[in-house]
Amino acid sequence: MPAGALFAAPEWPRLRLFRALRRRGYVRVGGRRRLPRGLGSALTIALFAGIGLYGAFAGGHVDRFRAENGTLSDAVARAFGFGIRQVVISGLAELRPAEILAAGGISPNSSVLFIDPAAVRQNLEAVPMIREASVRKLYPNELAITITEREPFALWQRNGEVFVVAADGTVIDFLNDARYTRLPLVVGDRANVHSADYLELLDAAGSLRERIRAGSLIAGRRWNLILDNGLEVRLPEANPTAAVARLAELEESDRILERDILVIDMRLSDRVVMRLGVEAAAARAEAAKKKPASGKEADI
Structure with a gap:
């Protein structure tokens, strides 16, 4: 092996190689035989690949070679x-x-x-x-x-954790970016895949939309709305957008959200049921006691 060489290339079986080429046939041009086009480049690549592979295995540096240069085929291609x-x-x-x-x-x-x-x-x-x-x-x-x-579409709260989800319900990531905190919030099992339905409810709310903080999916069938004052609005399973529009009308005409109310139940199509807060309930009970026997309201 010559001085300074890292390894010695093996002796190539020239005679057998030339015989094989002779059997496959040269291209004859001007009375002289030449290798088929592209065969020279292929043999050159094979030669370098063989030398590199031999050197890597002979030196026991295969893992190091791959870590620094990738696969041998990629190294030769580069x-x-x-x-x-x-x-x-x-x-x-x-x-x-x-x-x-x-x-x-x-x-x-x-x-x-x-x-x-x-x-x-x-x-x-x-x-x-x-x-x-x-x-x-x-x-x-x-x-x-x-x-x-996928565009961030809504926030989904489940088991105490909040995720950013796409319109099709795909979870993109945990909520760890302040840019997404103003996205609509849905709560409950499979609420992520129904978030588009919740946005339809927000659109039906008109000016009331700004007061709606979250939508909670109940049993995968209907929504409860949570407002900024903690009030809960229970929507029907059928035609919930009409119920939301009706709620917006009631707020516009009667300012019902200003009252001491805990729950507004709109699941019945012919009536709206309200559960009063503690103070409002106590005041109502006291007023009932002051009613005269005739059924007329007492003077206040």
Whole structure:
């Protein structure tokens, strides 16, 4: 082995190689035989791959080589100009490019030649924030990625934890960003997948919408509204938007939300039932005691 060499390349079986090529046939040009087009490049790549693999195994540095350079095939591809020099990402709103690269498994050791666009797309679409992704190779050294994000649509409270959810109910993340605190809040099992129904109720509330703080899904069938003063409005299972519109009319005409009321029950179509607060109930009881026997109201 020559001085300074890291390893000695093995002796290639030249005679058998030439015989094999002779059997497969050369391309004859001007009375001279030449190798088929592309075979020389393939043999060169194979030579470098063989030398690199031999050296890695001979030195016992396979794990270190992979950690520093990726797979051998990617390393060879990068040496021939197929490394990923640029990744063009479009469609980002909330996510960052670094998050896309990490989720897709794309690193400086990757190569355009051996990266699998279908696998990258599958990895990206496993991210809750990503609804759809497409990945294309742009030879020799670029990737193009298009992302369609899920938009934060509502907050979902369940078992004491609050999540950011998309319109289809997909949980995007825990609520850890102040930007999302003003999203509509739904509470209860499977309320996340019915959040679009809750927003229809908010739209029907008109000016009353600003006072509604949350919607609680009851048994997966109907909603209770929680207002900013703690008042609970129980809506019917059938046609709840009409009930909300009626509530808005009552507030406009009678200011019922200003009263000492704990619960407004609108589940019956022909009446509105109200449960008074402690003070209002006591005052009502006291007033009832002062009524004269004739049934006329007592003077106050």
